[in-house]
Amino acid sequence: MSDDCIFCSIVAGDVPSRTVHEGEHTFAFLDVNPLVRGHTLVIPKEHYETVAEMPDDVRDAVFTAAGELTPAVEEAVDADATTIGMNNGAASGQEVPHAHVHVVPRFDDDGVGPLHTLDWPRPDLDDEEFDDVAEAIRDGPQ
Numbered sequence: 810m811s812d813d814c815i816f817c818s819i820v821a822g823d824v825p826s827r828t829v830h831e832g833e834h835t836f837a838f839l840d841v842n843p844l845v846r847g848h849t850l851v852i853p854k855e856h857y858e859t860v861a862e863m864p865d866d867v868r869d870a871v872f873t874a875a876g877e878l879t880p881a882v883e884e885a886v887d888a889d890a891t892t893i894g895m896n897n898g899a900a901s902g903q904e905v906p907h908a909h910v911h912v913v914p915r916f917d918d919d920g921v922g923p924l925h926t927l928d929w930p931r932p933d934l935d936d937e938e939f940d941d942v943a944e945a946i947r948d949g950p951q
């Protein structure tokens with residue numbers, strides 16, 4: 810537990826939340842400032858900042874919980890789909906430094922668009938640049 814972490818405080822019961830799931834490693838609750846009705850956050854109970862910091866069993870549990878909760882979230886608000894994602898690290902816009910998966914209900918006519926409509930710079934990569942990036946990912950962190 811991290812003393813000054815709002816999500817650790819929620820897991821500990823020191824800060825109230827609208828809890829929708831609790832497992833051995835996982836916890837989920839409604840986002841207090843939802844993008845849309847039903848916006849849910851799935852987190853590890855232990856404090857890890859990013860997806861890579863979570864041990865495998867914790868990460869598996871978090872994504873399993875997100876997958877299992879999704880039909881319930883969709884049904885609860887009569888959604889047609891969900892956008893599921895993480896802001897993973899400060900540069901991506903992560904504001905709460907305790908890893909969390911956003912499960913955001915989506916509707917046929919919501920007009921929000923896919924993740925691709927974030928204001929991405931869209932690089933124009935040639936074949937060599939594609940190959941270099943793929944190789945670097947395959948090689949893993951050095």
Ligand code: AMP
Binds near residue numbers: 824838843902904
């Ligand atoms: P992110 O920008 O990915 O770090 O998202 C953090 C999310 O946590 C935001 O959507 C906030 O609305 C949400 N949030 C912050 N504090 C609380 C809280 N006490 N209870 C529920 N959700 C919260």
Ligand code: ZN
Binds near residue numbers: 810814817856
């Ligand atoms: Zn925390």
